[in-house]
Amino acid sequence: MDIETEDENYREAPSYADEVKIMSDCGVMPQIYSMYNKPLTKIEFAKAMVRAMEVQLYIDKETSRYTDITAGTFSNGCANYVVEAGWITPNSDTVFGANDVMTYGEVQDIIVSMCLEAEGAADQDFYKSNIMLNKNVSDTITYEELASILLQAATSTKEGRYIFQNIPCGIIFEGSISTRLEYNTWMAALNGKLKTYDNSGELDEIIVNDEEWELYDADLFEIEDDEIKLVVNNYDQVISGYYSTYDIVKDGKTYKADFTINDGASETNSKTVSLKLSAEGYTKYSIGGGAYKAITSSPVSYNLDSKHGEQSISVTFANDDLSKTKTVTRTIKLNNLHKVIYKADGKEFATVEVGCGLTIPVLDKTPLKEGYAFDGWENLPEIMPDNDITVNAKFIVEPPVAAGTFSAKHKAKWSLSKDGTLYISGTGSASVNGNEMNACFDLDYLFDSEKREMVKKVVVGEGITELGDYVLYELYNAEEITLPSTLTKIGEGFMKGSSVKNVIIPANVISFNFNWSFEKCPADLEIYFMYKDINLITEAHDLNLPRNLNLRGYSGSEVETYAAENNCTFNAIDPDFAINNGTESTTDKNVKISLNDYAKNDFKQYKINDGEYTNIDANDIDFVLDNADGEKAISITFKNDNFEMAKVHKIIFNNKHKITYLSGDTIIDEATVGCGAKIKATDKIASKEGYTFLKWDVPEIMPDSDVVANAIFVKNADSEQLDT
Structure with a gap:
């Protein structure tokens, strides 16, 4: 065709x-x-x-x-x-x-x-x-x-039938207004006659409006121009099928119409889009049922609804007297996300992105406040508006079920709320005298089995610097624990027998006692140690040390050593980077350096080789290799408030250029040499009548470009040739 x-x-x-x-x-x-x-x-x-x-x-x-x-x-x-x-x-x-x-x-x-x-x-x-x-x-x-x-x-189906209702069609016959395929035969109405074309290549002609066939124009059915119906008089129904047209011919004119949104893009981040109109025969257009305008220029600007997601735009094309119209609908996805910033006591608690016009989902966590119960989010709308919003947590006073202090010489205290949250607040060390197990049972939340079983969460507040031995011992129903940035030391028996599945030991914790800690916890518990040089205390008998834990820490740390010695799984949380997504070589001196999530989330600055420290953000880093051909080593040092950690990766820079050895206009030899390499001239020599070849005029070191090396000659003493 x-x-x-x-x-x-x-x-x-x-x-x-x-x-x-x-x-x-x-x-x-x-x-x-x-x-x-x-x-x-x-x-x-x-x-x-x-x-x-x-x-x-x-x-x-x-x-x-x-x-x-x-x-x-x-x-x-x-x-x-x-x-x-x-x-x-x-x-x-x-x-x-x-x-x-x-x-x-x-x-x-x-x-x-x-x-x-x-x-x-x-x-x-x-x-x-x-x-x-x-x-x-x-x-x-x-x-x-x-x-x-x-x-x-x-x-091409076996029995000559089509399986789709939307039948293939196109300009099979120039000037056709309707084409269709049925029983392996193309049919087209042309100039008042019905023409058929079957797979044998034979072209038959049937007179329209005779006793067998009758062709009805779309206008009689009040349907789109590209849905012409062909009716057989002998049947009481329209032949099954959907007859599309490409060219609509009326009164000697051809009608075509279509449009695109942003040149056919599937999505956009801007509410204002560009509609490119393409029309022949039609002189007017209307968008979304609005007033008709003359088609004088294209594209035209259109503002989408602000709602995030897929949107439809319908354009109706019409001729001068509106007797011929065609409506075309296209879709595009609008990306219109905004932030919901949740705050509790003036501090950011969570941030989520929600599409404009969509229902704001329920946050999967709630803020905690000692002595209070959470009472929802103030002025949180049901539907996301077309802007970022900030909402604040509401709290109501709720006296604790129980409360007390630790050692008299410290300023730490505890309280247990109705919802099962154990708060440890104040300043200094949360420990009992002597740090002995029996002494810890003087704490009411451990001694009273009913209160112990109530504990579902543990929140240790900012200002606490130490958790003594056994103060969080055998809280069987505790599923969550939050530790402060001020914490520096954790004693033995930490969270033994609890139901926690994720524990983050903050970066300021320099000492952690593994004896009896995390014993009898869930098998899928994961423990993160955020300080590289943490000191793990394991002085007691081996039977007191937990095994088969899932530990996450830094390479070369005591955490990695403990994992190897006690049958634990270890996964590194090192900051790291990749050059050009980890490719081995490049021909472009401009490379992209991508930082991993640990670098972005747990570290603040980086420096490349011996450069200056730069703040870490979410973007890739542009870096320019030196010109020399060969392997390049890039070192990046990552820095946070507690320590520095360096990583090195290599990439091969293929930066070779050509040397062409010329004698006059004759190429004597060619070679490829890496930029920065020492050049060894070709062994081939040039000749010139009346002269002796001396050497090739080449640089000692290959530059960052192709080189033409010319032959240098010395005039023979007995030659009568003039040196031109």
């Missing part, structure tokens, strides 16, 4: 231009082709299949099953449909895998199974041989290759 693709909206010369053109005319795929050579994702496949089957009106957009797709959108409805149809298997019950790339084999299997079902056939080999691409089943498939697969399925 000779399908034209000269419209300015089309990408130049796609690999599957005909197939893409036909699928876009069907409304199966968009007319903007910037994405057609990109890998096909699961959600784009789902959209194409819903359009191909013409079930847009029947998909379930509202039911929210997957966290990676916004509920209420066309994408969500398509995902639900293809999963229910059994064509796509989601990654999990809550994740569809919208951006996962599909393989050719997956797409072929789905389409072939649909053909088998549609035709009631079992000959899978026939369909696989007729619906195929020249590539391996494990290869990724592109968007334009999907167009080829869909066209093959619609036109």
Whole structure:
């Protein structure tokens, strides 16, 4: 088929231009082709299949099953449909895998199974041989290759039937107003006659309006111009199918209309978008049902609704007297996220990002305050506005169930609230006299079994510098613990028998006693030690030391040693970096350095080699290698308030240039040498009548550019030649 693709909206010369053109005319795929050579994702496949089957009106957009797709959108409805149809298997019950790339084999299997079902056939080999691409089943498939697969399925089925309601069509006959395919025969209405073209290449002509066929214009049905219906008089219903047109001809004029949003972009961060109108025959346009305006220039500016997520824009095109109209709808996703900053007692407690117009989710944690109960967030709206907001925690006075002090010589105290939070506050050491186990049972929250079982959380406040031996011993139901930055020492028996699953030992803790600590805790407990040079005390009998723990700390620390000696799992939390995402070599002296999350979250500054310290932020670091060819070592030292830690990585810089050895205009030899390397001239010599070759004019060290080395000659004493 000779399908034209000269419209300015089309990408130049796609690999599957005909197939893409036909699928876009069907409304199966968009007319903007910037994405057609990109890998096909699961959600784009789902959209194409819903359009191909013409079930847009029947998909379930509202039911929210997957966290990676916004509920209420066309994408969500398509995902639900293809999963229910059994064509796509989601990654999990809550994740569809919208951006996962599909393989050719997956797409072929789905389409072939649909053909088998549609035709009631079992000959899978026939369909696989007729619906195929020249590539391996494990290869990724592109968007334009999907167009080829869909066209093959619609036109090459075994019994000559099509499986899609949205029939392929296009400019099959110049000037046609309607084309369709049925029973392997293309049909087109042209100049008052119906022409058919079957696979044998024979062209037949049937007179329209005779006793068998009758062609009705779309205007009689009050439907879009590209939905011309062909009716058979002998039947009491319209022939099944959806007859699209590319060219609409009326009163000698051709009508075409379309538009793009931001040149076909799928999403935008700005509420103001650009609509590029493309119209022939139509002279006016209306956006979203507004007043008609003359098509005088394109693009035109349009402001989206502020709501985050996928939005639809409808443009209606019309001729001068409004007797001919066409409405085109396109979608784009608006990324419009804002922050909800939660504060408790003037300090930031949490920050989350929520899309404008969406319901603000319930925060998964609540702030704590000794002697008070949390009573919600003040002035927190239900729906996210189009700006950042700050909300403050509300507290009501709630006397503790019990309260007391530790040693009389210290200023630390404790209290137990109704919600099961054990607060340790004040200043100095929270310990009992002698730090003995029996003495600790003078603490009411340990001695009284009812109070001990009440403890669900432990909050140690700022100002506490030490937790003595056994003060947090066998709190069986305690699931959380928060430790302050002022803490420097933790005694033995720490959190023994508790139900905690995550404990962070702050960076100011320089001494930790492992004896009896973390015994009989959950197997999946993870313990982070944030100080590299922490001193781990293990003086007691080996039987008192916990084993099989999941420890996280710094390489070379006592934590790593303890893990190796006591059958524990150790995972490093070192700050680190990668050069060009870990590639081994580069030909560009400008490289990108990416810091890992430990560097970004736990350290404040870095310096490269012997440079100055710079504050760490979320951005990659631009670094320029020196010109010399070969392996480069980059050292980065990370610094926080407590210590410094250095890491070194290497990358090979391929920076070689060419030396051309010339004698006059003759190339004698060529060589490739790395920048900065010492040059050893070629052994080849040049010749010149009446002269003796002396040497090659080359630099000692290879520069950062190509070099032309000229031959140097000495005139022979007996030569009569003039040295010109």
